[in-house]
Amino acid sequence: MDIKFDPNNVVIKLCMMGINLEDSGNIEDATTMFNKAWHEATDDYERFIAAYHFARQQKSITDKLEWMETSLRCALNINDENVKSAFSTLYLNIAKCYEELCDSNNASRNYELSNSYKGAPSDKGPFYHGTKAELQVGDLLTAGGNSNYKPELKMNHIYFTANANGAGLAAALAKGEGRERVYRIEPTGEFENDPNVTDKKFPGNLTRSYRSQEPLRIIGEETEWTKLTTTERHKWRENLAKNKGEIIN
The missing domain is CATH 1.25.40.10 (Tetratricopeptide repeat domain)
Structure with missing residues (x-):
């Protein structure tokens, strides 16, 4: 299921x-x-x-x-x-x-x-990463980029999800002018539940959002996900601008 x-x-x-x-x-x-x-x-x-x-x-x-x-x-x-x-x-x-x-x-x-039930996630994927960057199979995504949500923040982890629509949302909110892309990825090392969403509004990690300090390898591009409408995108950006919460880096 x-x-x-x-x-x-x-x-x-x-x-x-x-x-x-x-x-x-x-x-x-x-x-x-x-x-x-x-x-x-x-x-x-x-x-x-x-x-x-x-x-x-x-x-x-x-x-x-x-x-x-x-x-x-x-x-x-x-x-x-x-x-x-x-x-x-x-x-x-x-x-x-x-x-x-x-x-x-x-x-x-x-x-x-x-x-x-504590400990490392046992999720087997498939996993996705959303971005506007043009990448090739075999490329590695690494930590150290700027946050989509707080541009002044250098991220210590690289983030991904097992929900293609969640990756699509990240792509829609990513910086840059390129088209929204969702890549299928595989983690090259250990990963953990994303503490920014886990046990916040909902119990556990229902969005299956993860992060790793190790690189993520691109293994393909996903074409099927639900894209945001212009109105939805505007609303998300508005909510992010209002959000004064801390990002757990």
Whole structure:
């Protein structure tokens, strides 16, 4: 099974609206939005995401535990690399609930399960990198370039993803006048989850975004991905200009 994180998915859109409301301090409306996401969810992937966000808003620890366990149950039903990265976070949240309920046995068991899912990603790809640069098969992409998001920042890592549409977004936002290109790549060394997206708005690394200090080798060019419309591109650039968050380099 290969599920792609889709920012245009109705449930993910509702959750994003809820997160924005939460960020502006409007917790009540955020909770309503997450509840709506749960009721509109049609499969385990959507239910896992909606339940996780709804769980975070619960005032009662027993309710929070119940919704976190619901989220985990839905996630476990999905045999997908996309979701596996969230297990550590889900078990950790469940462990903390049990700890608050003074159930040390269940707390310990869930802390152990959380730790067992930590470590290097096991994603086998295929992997993609988006850019406007014209590259050839066999070329190596290396760290040290300027950030697309903060041009004054020299990047210590080279970034890639297992989501061709995610690489397409990076290509659309990349500097330069060339055409948008998405290349199929293979990492030449170890890589890690991109900390700029992992466990930020969603549990784990649902966008399957990674980074490496070792070069990435170009193995081909991808032609099939969903390109942004002019309006979408403008909106992304606007959001990036507003974003004052720190980049974890």
